[in-house]
Amino acid sequence: MTSRAGTQGSPRVLRSRNMLRTTSMVRTPSALRTLHILSMLRTLPVLLALLSLPLGAAAAAAQPADATTETEPTEETLIRWTDETVRAFAAGELDTAAALLDKLIKWQPGNFVHRYNLACVLSRQGDAEAAAEMLLQAVEFGFSDVNLIRHDPSLANARETTTVQSMLEKWGEILDRRVDTDLERARDRYGSKYWYIKDPDLRLAYVCAYDEQTLDEVKAEIREVHEWAMQNVFAGTDADDRLVHPDDPWILVILPNQADFRAWAAQTYGPAARSFTQAIGGHYSHDEKQLVTMDLGATIRHEFMHVLHWRSNGRRNQMHPVWVQEGLCSLIEDYDRDSAGKLVPVESWRTNQAQFLAKTGHLLHIRDLCNIPRDRFTSSRPLARYAQSRALFLFMHREGKLAEWYAHFTEHFREDPSGVASLEAVLDGDLDQINDRYADFCRALPEVPEEVRRGMASLGVSIDIEGTGEGLRIGARPRRDTGDLRLGDIITHIEGRPVRDYYELVRVLTSYEPGQTVTVRYRRARLHRECEVTLQRSGS
Ligand SMILES: [Zn+2]
Numbered sequence: 436m437t438s439r440a441g442t443q444g445s446p447r448v449l450r451s452r453n454m455l456r457t458t459s460m461v462r463t464p465s466a467l468r469t470l471h472i473l474s475m476l477r478t479l480p481v482l483l484a485l486l487s488l489p490l491g492a493a494a495a496a497a498q499p500a501d502a503t504t505e506t507e508p509t510e511e512t513l514i515r516w517t518d519e520t521v522r523a524f525a526a527g528e529l530d531t532a533a534a535l536l537d538k539l540i541k542w543q544p545g546n547f548v549h550r551y552n553l554a555c556v557l558s559r560q561g562d563a564e565a566a567a568e569m570l571l572q573a574v575e576f577g578f579s580d581v582n583l584i585r586h587d588p589s590l591a592n593a594r595e596t597t598t599v600q601s602m603l604e605k606w607g608e609i610l611d612r613r614v615d616t617d618l619e620r621a622r623d624r625y626g627s628k629y630w631y632i633k634d635p636d637l638r639l640a641y642v643c644a645y646d647e648q649t650l651d652e653v654k655a656e657i658r659e660v661h662e663w664a665m666q667n668v669f670a671g672t673d674a675d676d677r678l679v680h681p682d683d684p685w686i687l688v689i690l691p692n693q694a695d696f697r698a699w700a701a702q703t704y705g706p707a708a709r710s711f712t713q714a715i716g717g718h719y720s721h722d723e724k725q726l727v728t729m730d731l732g733a734t735i736r737h738e739f740m741h742v743l744h745w746r747s748n749g750r751r752n753q754m755h756p757v758w759v760q761e762g763l764c765s766l767i768e769d770y771d772r773d774s775a776g777k778l779v780p781v782e783s784w785r786t787n788q789a790q791f792l793a794k795t796g797h798l799l800h801i802r803d804l805c806n807i808p809r810d811r812f813t814s815s816r817p818l819a820r821y822a823q824s825r826a827l828f829l830f831m832h833r834e835g836k837l838a839e840w841y842a843h844f845t846e847h848f849r850e851d852p853s854g855v856a857s858l859e860a861v862l863d864g865d866l867d868q869i870n871d872r873y874a875d876f877c878r879a880l881p882e883v884p885e886e887v888r889r890g891m892a893s894l895g896v897s898i899d900i901e902g903t904g905e906g907l908r909i910g911a912r913p914r915r916d917t918g919d920l921r922l923g924d925i926i927t928h929i930e931g932r933p934v935r936d937y938y939e940l941v942r943v944l945t946s947y948e949p950g951q952t953v954t955v956r957y958r959r960a961r962l963h964r965e966c967e968v969t970l971q972r973s974g975s
Contacts, residue, residue: 508542524556532556547576555589566590567598574602574609579684579724581606582752607681614640614685617724621687625695637661638685639742644692645731645905648963649927653690653731656933660736660767663778664743667832668763671842672747680750686719686742688735689727693904696729703727721745729904732935733768740764753848757809762824766832769942771932780829784938785818786880789826792819793877799823801870805853823877830876836861884941889974892947894955896920902936906958918955918966928956944970 508516516535523531536553543549550573558566570584570593584590585603593599602609618631621642630643630650637657643650691699700715717728719741726742728734741764748755769783792798797819799807804823812820831837844857851857855866862869887893897911906927913920920926926934930953934940947953949972956965 508538513539513542520552524552529556529560533560545576547573547578550576551578551583554593555587558590558593561592563592563596564598566593567596570599571602577613577723579610579613580749581682582749586752610681610684614687617685617687618642621689625689625691629691633685636679638679638683639688640685641688641690643688643690644695644729645690646958646961649731649905649958650690652927653735657688657735657739659778660739661743663767663770664740667837668841669743669747669838671838672845680746683746683749684724687723687725688739689725690731690735691727691729693729696727696904699727719745730902730935731905732902732933732939736770737764737768740767747845751845751848753845753852755844755848756805756807756853757812758805758807758820758824758827759844759854761812761821762828765821765825766828768825769939771946780832781942782829782880782883783942784883784885785822785825786829786877787883787885788819788822789877790880790882792823793874798874798877801827801858801873802855802866805855805858826877826880827873830873831858831862833876834862884945885938887941887944887973890949891973892944892949892951892970893973894920894926894944894968895971898926898937898940900937904935906935907937907940916969917971918968919964920955920957920966920968921959924957924959926955926957929953931956949973 516539520532520535520539523529523535533553533556536549536556539546539549540553550569554566554569554573556566557563557569570590574584581603584599585594590599614633618633618640622629622631625642625644628644630641630645630647632641632643632650633639634641634654634657639657641650641654643653645653689699703718704715716730716734717726717738719726719738721741726735726738728738741760744755744760744763765785766780767778768785769781770778771781773779789798804820804827807820828837831840839861840854840857843860844854847857847860858869859866862872864872884891895917896909896913899908899910902908903925906925909920909922909924909926912922926940928934929940929943929947932943934943947970949970952967952969954965955968956963958964
């Protein structure tokens, strides 16, 4: 058993000017709950979050039984029952564990983890057929970790049944049915004005409120991020890791409009999230196999890296520490292109923070950073933790060691799940020496302007600082010679480089001089257009 945090991702907290208070945002209790999977492989610290989305017909029947005649157990009671189940199972008290799981299933019928766990108990009790039946139910309710079904020792008896064997043979079909069910449910929720489009190559299913051209741009950029990740992160691991495997569950990529995003945030993170929606950029929930964001910039890149990283973890039955999860996924948030047009991670407002921490002597030692538990990482000064983790990944990337480190880390994960030993192995030197180099690297990071300063190149139009998720809206009638731009246009790219939020815009503008002419891409109502804009000198 393990007490590690669940696989439910943290939300990516956006940084906006009036939102510093939200960085300590507390998640609602329902989102914090995690649940143990019984009888996992000893090396497999997998936990699933308690909340899961039940499927189709099963969902309709998934109302708690006898809710009117019995008092509903409190959340604390459910957690206590879960803990007792884990303890009983570990102690071999299988009848006790089964009785507790029956109660949990009664009150949380849509939760596939309880059904999976009961299948394990039944299988160990020798009732292979009942175990197989329960496992089928778990899958119907959304359980999709086929590695666990194939290798969990507690399911040995169940795996002998034709029920489970034929289920494993048809696994691909089961996943296909599941994504179709998920898309149907999404259609019920979001309606006919959204796009519902599958990308079989990456096993992604898009649910998108944006127009078709915007969706095409998103899909193209996601493919580029995928390619970047395969070449720069996963290149050193076995070839299998670089393929999208038929065993990989489909992921729903939900890109809602603002109203639907707010409703989702409130539902997922509690009513308080309504006032914080500017701060929650989105999240990826590995249990639900869902990525949700309305930010087509840094957030979708970050969350999509979580998708790829979890796929990699799933194949190895590993769960990487939080600094790896968040540092790796933050790395490609801000990128530019090299001369060949390939993506390259660049300095950003996050590296500014790392630089500040280094210059003021507040940079955590790598050893401490790599050993922070998830709850502390996200509850105490999360932006500083993200900044340092991203800076460490950028450091590895600039040293040309990122793929080598990832390969070494995954190969030696059991010996050192913190990743520190792998840093020493690929970066040459003991940890203190590496830490000194990392601190030097942070101190020397060029500062990235976070606002358009006097004298900098500027578009010469007023822009709403709070982006729309898609881009930046022109908030006042342009006065000067600013090409064809008009009030209300949504600017999305400069010279083909995305400028989906204000920080991205400022960063991109720093690479041009006043007087230069650039091609600006924007959307005006349904039309996507481009125009030439001669950059102004800000403040002049
Ligand atoms: Zn993240």
